[in-house]
Amino acid sequence: MNSGQEKIAGGYPLVAVVDDDESVRESLPDLLREFGFATHSFSCAEQFLTCDRLVQTGCLILDVAMPGMTGFDLQRELKLRGHSIPIIFISAHKDEVVRRRAFQQGAVEFLFKPFSDTALLQALNTALRVR
Amino acid sequence: MKVQLEHPADEIKRLQRCVNDVVSLLALPAMWSGSKPCDIVPTLLDSLLRMLDLDFVYVSLTNLVGAALSETVRVAQSQEQLFRPRELCTFLSRWLDPQKCYLPERSHIGDEEVSLVSWPLGVQREIGVIVAGSRRADFPRDTEALLLSIAANQALTGLQQARRLTEQKRVADELDQSVAQRTAELAAANEVLREEVAERRRAEEALAASEHSLRLIVDSIPGLVSLLTPAGEVELVNPQLVEYCGRTLEELRLWGTSDTVHTEDLPRVVQLVARSITSGSPYDFETRVRRFDGVYRWFQVRGLPVRDASGRILRWCSLLTDIDERKRAEDALKRSEAFLAEGQRLSRTGSFSWRVATGEITWSEELYRIFEFDRAVPVTLELISTRVHPEDIPLLNDMIDRARGNGSDFEYEHRLQMSNHSVKYLHMVGRGIRDRQGRLVYIGAAQDVTERRLSEETLGKVRSELAHVARVTSLGALTASMAHEVNQPLSGIITNASTCLRMLTLDPPNVDGARETARRTIRDGNRASDVITRLRALFSKKDTIAERVDLNDATREVIALSLSELQRNRVILRCELAEDLPLVTGDRVQLQQVILNLLRNGSDAMNAVHDRPRELLIRTARDEDDRALLSVKDAGIGFDPQSMDKLFQAFYTTKNDGMGIGLSVSRFIIEQHDGRLWATLNDGPGATFSFSIPCTTNT
Numbered sequence: 122m123n124s125g126q127e128k129i130a131g132g133y134p135l136v137a138v139v140d141d142d143e144s145v146r147e148s149l150p151d152l153l154r155e156f157g158f159a160t161h162s163f164s165c166a167e168q169f170l171t172c173d174r175l176v177q178t179g180c181l182i183l184d185v186a187m188p189g190m191t192g193f194d195l196q197r198e199l200k201l202r203g204h205s206i207p208i209i210f211i212s213a214h215k216d217e218v219v220r221r222r223a224f225q226q227g228a229v230e231f232l233f234k235p236f237s238d239t240a241l242l243q244a245l246n247t248a249l250r251v252r
Numbered sequence: 253m254k255v256q257l258e259h260p261a262d263e264i265k266r267l268q269r270c271v272n273d274v275v276s277l278l279a280l281p282a283m284w285s286g287s288k289p290c291d292i293v294p295t296l297l298d299s300l301l302r303m304l305d306l307d308f309v310y311v312s313l314t315n316l317v318g319a320a321l322s323e324t325v326r327v328a329q330s331q332e333q334l335f336r337p338r339e340l341c342t343f344l345s346r347w348l349d350p351q352k353c354y355l356p357e358r359s360h361i362g363d364e365e366v367s368l369v370s371w372p373l374g375v376q377r378e379i380g381v382i383v384a385g386s387r388r389a390d391f392p393r394d395t396e397a398l399l400l401s402i403a404a405n406q407a408l409t410g411l412q413q414a415r416r417l418t419e420q421k422r423v424a425d426e427l428d429q430s431v432a433q434r435t436a437e438l439a440a441a442n443e444v445l446r447e448e449v450a451e452r453r454r455a456e457e458a459l460a461a462s463e464h465s466l467r468l469i470v471d472s473i474p475g476l477v478s479l480l481t482p483a484g485e486v487e488l489v490n491p492q493l494v495e496y497c498g499r500t501l502e503e504l505r506l507w508g509t510s511d512t513v514h515t516e517d518l519p520r521v522v523q524l525v526a527r528s529i530t531s532g533s534p535y536d537f538e539t540r541v542r543r544f545d546g547v548y549r550w551f552q553v554r555g556l557p558v559r560d561a562s563g564r565i566l567r568w569c570s571l572l573t574d575i576d577e578r579k580r581a582e583d584a585l586k587r588s589e590a591f592l593a594e595g596q597r598l599s600r601t602g603s604f605s606w607r608v609a610t611g612e613i614t615w616s617e618e619l620y621r622i623f624e625f626d627r628a629v630p631v632t633l634e635l636i637s638t639r640v641h642p643e644d645i646p647l648l649n650d651m652i653d654r655a656r657g658n659g660s661d662f663e664y665e666h667r668l669q670m671s672n673h674s675v676k677y678l679h680m681v682g683r684g685i686r687d688r689q690g691r692l693v694y695i696g697a698a699q700d701v702t703e704r705r706l707s708e709e710t711l712g713k714v715r716s717e718l719a720h721v722a723r724v725t726s727l728g729a730l731t732a733s734m735a736h737e738v739n740q741p742l743s744g745i746i747t748n749a750s751t752c753l754r755m756l757t758l759d760p761p762n763v764d765g766a767r768e769t770a771r772r773t774i775r776d777g778n779r780a781s782d783v784i785t786r787l788r789a790l791f792s793k794k795d796t797i798a799e800r801v802d803l804n805d806a807t808r809e810v811i812a813l814s815l816s817e818l819q820r821n822r823v824i825l826r827c828e829l830a831e832d833l834p835l836v837t838g839d840r841v842q843l844q845q846v847i848l849n850l851l852r853n854g855s856d857a858m859n860a861v862h863d864r865p866r867e868l869l870i871r872t873a874r875d876e877d878d879r880a881l882l883s884v885k886d887a888g889i890g891f892d893p894q895s896m897d898k899l900f901q902a903f904y905t906t907k908n909d910g911m912g913i914g915l916s917v918s919r920f921i922i923e924q925h926d927g928r929l930w931a932t933l934n935d936g937p938g939a940t941f942s943f944s945i946p947c948t949t950n951t
Contacts, residue, residue: 144744144776151769152747155754213739234743238750 134179134249138162139169139195140211141187149182156242166190170198178206180229180248185212185219196226207248211236270395273303277402284410288418289313290322292410296382297326300403304396306384307366310344313373313380313411344368344383356392367391371404379411473571476551478504480568484529487567498544514540514548525555532557532565538579541572549576593617600700606682608656608692622678622700624670641667641675643822659684659692665701677705709820741779748773800948801840803872803880804829810847811870818868823855828871834947836880838925843945846918846929850884850941853915857888857938864937875944879927883942890939891931899931918943 136158138149143164150160161178163169167190169181181199185192196208210223210231220231230244280299284292293311300309310325323341343361356369366385369392373379382404384392392400467488470477476493478486486505497504497512507513513521517539528535535555540548555570593616596602602619606612613631620627623639633652640648644666651664661683668676682696752769755762807829818825836843851868858866869885891899900919915929922929927945934940 142740142744144741144772144779145747147772148744148747148751148769148776151765152751152754155751211743213743234739235746236743237746238754 133157133159135159135161135174135177136245137169137172137178137181137206139164139166139181139187139192140184141165142184142213145184145211152238152241153245156245158245166192166195166198169195175204180245181206181208183208183210185210185223186214193223193226196223196228200227209241209244209248266395270399273399274402276303277399277406280403280406281410281413284414286417287410287414289411289414292407292414293322293324294326296403296407296410297324300384300400301326301328303399304384305386305388306391307386308340309385310340310383311373311380311407312345312383314378344385361385369397369400371401373404373408373411379408379415382407475574476572478570478572480529480555480570482529482557482565482567484525484568493572496543497541512542514542516540521553528555528557529568538575549574550579551575597621601697602699603695603697604682606655606694606696608659608694619698622676622698623668639668639670641669643667655682655684655694659686675702676700677702738780738783741776741783744776745773745780748776798837799840800835801838801843802833802835803843803882803945804833806840806844807847807870807872807882810844810851814848814851818851818855821855821859821866823858823866823868826867826869828869830871830873832874833872834874834878834880836925836945837948838945839921842921843925846921846943847882847884849915849918853941854884854886854888854938857886857890859888861888861937877946879944879946881942881944883940885934885938885940887934887936887938890933890937893933896931900929 136153138146138153138160139162140146140149141164146162146164150162153160161172161174163172165187166183169175183192183195190198192208192210192212199206199208207229208227210220210228211234212219212231213234215233223231229248232240232244276299280296284295287295293313297309297311300306306328308325308327310323312323323345325337325340325344327337327340339362343359356367358365358367360366364387366387367389368383368385370381370383372381382400384400386392470479470488470490473490474492476496477490478493479488481487486501486507489501489504493504494500499512503510504512508518508522521537521539524535524537534557535553538550538552541551542548551572552575553570553572555568557565558567558569560566596616596618600618600622602622603616604619605614611633613633613636615631617627623636625631625635625639629635637645637648647664647666651662654660655662661681663679663681665677665679668678670676677700678698679701680696680698682694684692684694687693748769752766752773755765755769807827811825811827815825847870851870854868855866858868864887867887869883871881871883871885873881873883875881900915919929922943922945925945927943929941929943931939931941
C-alpha cells in the first residue's frame with residue numbers, strides 16, 4: 122500500500138490527521154488519498170506541532186478527545202502561533218455543546234464518528250475553499 | 253227582873269273573888285308583855301269567860317284607820333249549841349260603829365234574848381271593841397261591870413303596848429333587814445374585791461413565771477436572741493449572741509453605732525428597726541453581723557413585738573439566724589441558674605418535666621420561647637398540641653400513648669407550627685423516672701433544631717443533586733465512553749469500507765488496497781464486539797459473586813440506607829417481609845441496587861401526591877413456584893398501560909431529569925439471576941413493580 126506515499130505539493134493539498142486512535146490513523150489517510158489528497162498523520166497534537174511541514178498543511182482533521190493536548194488545545198495553540206489552518210473536528214462523542222464550541226472557536230466542520238465519506242469530502246472542500 | 257239580896261258572907265266572898273280577879277286582871281299586861289295582839293285577845297277572852305259567868309265574849313280589833321282587823325269570839329262551852337260564832341260575829345260587829353253607844357242593852361240574837369255590854373278599846377275605838385253577852389237578866393252585875401271595864405282597860409293597855417311593840421318590832425325588823433342587806437352587800441363586795449386581788453396576784457405570778465420561762469427559753473434557743481424594750485433599747489441578750497459577737501451586753505447596746513452590724517448594712521438596718529419600733533409592725537431583714545474574730549456572716553434578723561392583753565407592747569423579741577451558708581448557696585445557685593438559662597438560650601434547648609398521672613407539666617423559660625407562649629400560661633398537653641404541625645399530630649399522640657404506657661425513654665423529632673405559620677423543628681428526648689410514690693415522671697429536653705434541619709435538608713438536597721449529577725455525569729461518562737469505545741471501531745469500519753469501495757471503482761481496481769481495507773474492517777468489527785462485551789462486563793462484575801442472599805435482610809439494609817431520604821419526601825414506608833422467604837443465589841449488591849431503584853422510583857412517583865398518604869409498601873413472599881418474590885407498591889401517578897413495554901426500555905423515562913437507565917439495568921440484573929421483573933397497575937392509585945428470582949436449590 123502506499124501508506125507513506127505523498128503527493129508532492131503543487132496541486133495536491135496536504136491534509137493532516139491528528140487522532141490518538143490507531144484505526145483512524147490507519148483508515149482515514151487511505152480514504153484521503155483516494156480523494157486525491159496528500160496526507161500525514163500524527164498520534165498526538167504535540168507531534169503535529171513539531172512536524173516540519175506544519176505550515177504547508179492545507180487542512181487539519183483533528184480528534185477532540187485526546188490524552189495530553191486536546192483538539193481544542195491544539196486549535197488554540199495554532200491560533201496563538203498565527204497559523205490559520207482550517208480544522209475539521211472529528212469526535213466519537215456526540216455532544217452538541219462541544220460541537221457548538223468548536224464552531225465558535227473557528228472550526229470549519231465538526232463530524233461525529235462514524236461519518237460517511239461524502240460528509241468528509243464535503244467538509245474538506247469547504248475547508249480548502251476557505252483557504 | 254227580880255233583885256235578890258245577897259247574904260253578906262256571900263257578898264264578901266264575891267267581893268273577895270272580885271278583888272282577886274282584879275288583881276289577876278291587873279297582872280295581865282305583864283303577862284302579855286311582848287305578845288302579839290292575836291295572842292293577847294284569846295288569853296283575854298279565855299280569862300274573862302273563866303272569871304265571869306258569860307255566855308260569850310267578843311273582841312274586834314281594828315287597824316289604825318278603823319277598819320276591822322280581826323274578830324274573835326269565845327262562846328262558853330255550855331252555850332255552844334245556842335250561839336254560833338259566825339252569827340255572833342255578824343251581830344256584834346255593829347259595835348264597831350262609832351255611833352253605837354256602850355250602854356248595856358238587851359237584844360235578840362237568834363231566838364235568844366241576851367244582855368250585852370260593850371267597852372271601847374281606845375278612846376275612840378282606835379284599837380277595837382269588846383262585847384260581852386249573857387242571857388241572864390241581871391247581867392252585868394256591878395262587879396262584873398267593874399271587872400269587865402278593868403279587863404277592857406288592861407286589854408287596851410296590853411293591846412296598845414302590843415301594837416307599839418309590833419311597830420317597834422316592825423321597825424326593828426326593817427332595820428335589821430336593811431342592816432343585814434347592807435351587810436350582805438358589803439360582804440359580797442368584799443368577796444369580789446378579794447377575788448380581784450387574788451386574780452391580780454395570780455396574774456402577777458403568771459407573768460413572773462412566764463418571764464422566767466422566757467428567759468430560760470431565750471437562753472437555750474440555739475439562735476442569737478435579744479430582747480428590746482418597747483423603745484428599742486437592748487434589754488437582754490442570750491449567751492449565744494454574746495458568744496458569737498464576742499461583746500458584752502453594754503457593748504451590744506451600742507449596736508447602732510458600732511461595727512457589730514456591717515457598715516454597708518447599718519444605715520438600712522437602723523432605719524428598718526426604727527420604723528418598726530414606731531409602727532409596732534414586725535421587722536425582717538438580712539444583714540451581715542460581725543463575729544468575734546472579725547469575720548462577717550449573713551444573718552436573717554426577725555423582730556416581733558410582745559404585747560399584753562390590752563395590746564400594749566411589752567418588749568421586742570429579736571431572733572438572728574445564721575444564713576451565711578444558705579446565702580452563699582443561693583448565690584451559687586443563682587449563678588448556676590444563670591449559666592443554665594444562658595446555656596439553654598444559646599443552644600435553643602429547653603427542659604421540661606411531665607407528671608403523667610396528673611398531667612402536670614413544667615417548662616424552662618427557653619421552652620416557652622421556642623413554643624412562643626407567654627410565661628404566665630399554664631402548660632397542658634392540649635396547649636402543646638396547638639403548636640404541633642398538623643401533619644405530625646399523629647406522631648405526637650403516638651408518643652404520648654407510648655410514654656403513658658410503658659414508661660420507657662423516648663426520642664422524637666417533629667415539627668411545630670407557630671401562629672404565623674412558620675415551621676420549627678423540635679428534637680425531643682425524655683427519660684422516665686419514678687418519684688418517691690412510685691409515680692411516673694418524665695424529665696427531658698427539647699431542642700429547636702430548625703436551623704440544623706434546614707441546613708441538613710439543603711445539604712441533603714444538594715447531596716442528592718450532586719449524586720444525581722454524579723450519576724448523570726457518570727452515566728453520561730459511561731455513555732460517552734460507551735459511545736466513544738464503539739464509535740471508534742465503527743468509524744474505522746465505515747472509513748475503511750468507503751475506501752474499499754473507492755479503490756474497487758478505480759480503473760483498474762486497487763484490489764490490494766481493497767483487501768487491506770477489508771482486513772481492517774473485520775478487525776474493527778471485532779474491536780467493536782469486544783467493546784460491547786466489555787461494557788456488558790461492566791454491568792456484571794467480572795468476578796460475579798454468587799452467594800446465598802436473604803432478600804429480607806438485603807431489603808432491610810436498603811431501607812435503612814434510604815430511610816432518611818424517604819422520610820424527607822414524607823413517604824410512609826411499610827414492610828411486609830415474609831418469614832418463610834427462601835434464600836436466593838446471586839449478587840447481593842446488585843440485587844440491592846435493584847431494590848433501591850424500585851424504592852426510588854416508587855418514591856419519585858408520589859412526588860406530586862398531596863391528597864393522600866404517600867404509602868410505599870415493600871413485600872416479600874414465597875411464590876407458587878417456590879421463587880422469592882419482592883414487590884414495591886406505591887400510591888403514585890401510575891403509568892399508561894399502553895406504554896408498559898416502554899418502561900423497561902433503555903433511555904425511556906417519564907422523569908424530567910431522568911436518564912431512564914434504572915429499570916432497564918434492573919431488568920438486566922434480574923434476568924442475570926434467572927429472574928423476572930415486571931410492573932402492574934394497582935386497583936387504587938399507583939403501580940406495583942415486582943421481581944421474582946428462583947430460590948437456591950439444595951444440590
